[in-house]
Structure formats: C-alpha cells, structure tokens
Amino acid sequence: MEATLRVLNDLESRGLLTRYAIGGAMALLFHTEPVATFDLDIFCLIPETGPLVTMSPLYDALRKDGHTVDAEHVLIAGVPVQFIPAYNTLIVEALHEADDRKFGDTPTRVLRLEHLLAIMLQTGRPKDRQRAALFATNSTFDEPRLLDLLTRHGLFDQWQQIRSVR
Amino acid sequence: MAANPLSSLTVATSAELAEAVFRQKEQRRQTLAAMPVDEKYQRFLQLQRMVSETLKAAGRPCPTVWPMTDSKP
Numbered sequence: 001m002e003a004t005l006r007v008l009n010d011l012e013s014r015g016l017l018t019r020y021a022i023g024g025a026m027a028l029l030f031h032t033e034p035v036a037t038f039d040l041d042i043f044c045l046i047p048e049t050g051p052l053v054t055m056s057p058l059y060d061a062l063r064k065d066g067h068t069v070d071a072e073h074v075l076i077a078g079v080p081v082q083f084i085p086a087y088n089t090l091i092v093e094a095l096h097e098a099d100d101r102k103f104g105d106t107p108t109r110v111l112r113l114e115h116l117l118a119i120m121l122q123t124g125r126p127k128d129r130q131r132a133a134l135f136a137t138n139s140t141f142d143e144p145r146l147l148d149l150l151t152r153h154g155l156f157d158q159w160q161q162i163r164s165v166r
Numbered sequence: 167m168a169a170n171p172l173s174s175l176t177v178a179t180s181a182e183l184a185e186a187v188f189r190q191k192e193q194r195r196q197t198l199a200a201m202p203v204d205e206k207y208q209r210f211l212q213l214q215r216m217v218s219e220t221l222k223a224a225g226r227p228c229p230t231v232w233p234m235t236d237s238k239p
Contacts, residue, residue, distance in 0.1 A: 033198040034210035038229035078233035
C-alpha cells in the first residue's frame with residue numbers, strides 16, 4: 001500500500017487532487033482492529049476549474065501514468081483505489097480535519113474516527129450500521145467532538161439508535 | 167502460539183462458558199486494535215487472503231487481493 005500512497009501524494013503535489021485522505025475500512029485500521037476490505041477508499045477534494053466538477057483530468061493522468069482504470073476502481077500498485085469526491089459538508093469537514101499519519105516512511109492522511117463513525121451513520125448501509133455499532137462500543141474516540149459533529153450534521157438520532165442496541 | 171485459556175476453563179453452566187468466550191473475543195479485539203499499524207496491516211492482508219479463498223471455495227467472484235511486496239514498512 002505504501003507504493004499506492006506515494007502515487008496519491010504525487011497526484012496531490014501535481015494539483016490533480018486538492019486534498020485526499022484515506023477513508024472506509026482501511027482508515028479504521030489506523031484507529032482500531034483490522035476489518036476485511038478489497039478496495040482503498042480515497043475521499044478527495046477535486047480542483048474546481050469552472051462551473052462543473054470533473055474527475056477526467058485525474059483519470060486521464062492515471063491512465064497516462066500506466067494505471068488501469070477498471071469500472072469504479074483504479075488499480076494503483078496492485079491496490080484497487082476508489083476515488084470518492086467530497087459530496088457533502090460532512091465529507092468536506094472530514095477531509096479538512098483528517099489526521100496526518102505515516103504508513104512506513106510515507107506520509108498520508110487518514111479520516112478521524114469521529115468522522116468515520118459519522119459517515120457510517122450518514123451512509124446507513126447495513127454494514128456501516130454494523131461497523132458503527134461495533135466501534136461505538138470498543139473504540140476510543142473523542143465523545144464531545146463526536147456529539148458536536150453528529151448534532152451539526154443531523155445524525156444524533158441515528159447515533160442514539162446505534163447506542164440503544166448495544 | 168499462546169495456550170488458549172478457554173481450553174481448560176470449567177464453569178457451572180453453558181451460559182457462563184459462553185460468557186467467558188465472549189469476554190475472550192472482546193479481549194482479542196482490543197489486543198488487535200492496540201497493535202502498531204504495520205502489524206495490523208499484516209493481519210489485514212492475511213484476512214483478505216482468507217476471505218478470498220473462502221469466496222473462491224464458494225464459487226463466488228474473488229476480488230483483487232493486495233500485494234504483499236510493500237507490506238512491511
């Protein structure tokens with residue numbers, strides 16, 4: 001994965017991504033126990049060049065650099081990467097407040113656990129709710145920070161539901 | 167490999183035994199969560215391969231497993 005992260009850092013330094021951070025199950029690995037996944041979710045801010053937002057320059061550059069675009073993934077150094085543009089205010093905030101981390105010798109960014117929990121609650125798929133319930137019980141998170149962001153993003157009721165089935 | 171503390175455990179009821187198993191599982195999860203990231207990543211890669219093998223055995227499509235080459239930072 002380190003080689004993949006180096007490519008992502010390069011994309012950011014070339015301005016093809018404004019900012020990126022690891023999300024999804026791989027981000028959880030930095031905060032708590034490992035869970036299975038087969039793709040690397042990369043939340044990102046895309047440079048805005050006009051009234052429309054497009055990922056074409058990013059995908060064109062990746063193809064030009066020899067990476068394989070396959071359906072919704074790009075295979076980068078053997079790892080299927082899914083680029084997820086920031087699609088709402090919660091994701092934008094999560095990206096701006098992501099932790100600077102290192103994987104091996106390579107600097108990267110990882111979404112904070114509080115934001116990951118909030119995104120799981122917002123997405124609301126069965127697997128997200130299941131993971132949120134699991135990590136709500138077992139992880140060390142900043143509770144005042146979590147409650148603040150859940151309240152601001154209208155997710156407090158979902159959180160109460162998760163807590164009530166613990 | 168460490169001895170399984172449950173293997174010699176004797177309690178009064180099955181419910182107590184199940185409770186002990188759940189406590190042990192919880193402890194195991196906490197131990198995993200506290201590991202350094204590079205060590206957790208190794209476990210993750212093993213997990214991926216196990217899931218992939220299971221899917222293959224069930225005749226289901228196998229997603230791409232990640233390379234081991236740069237997995238030791």
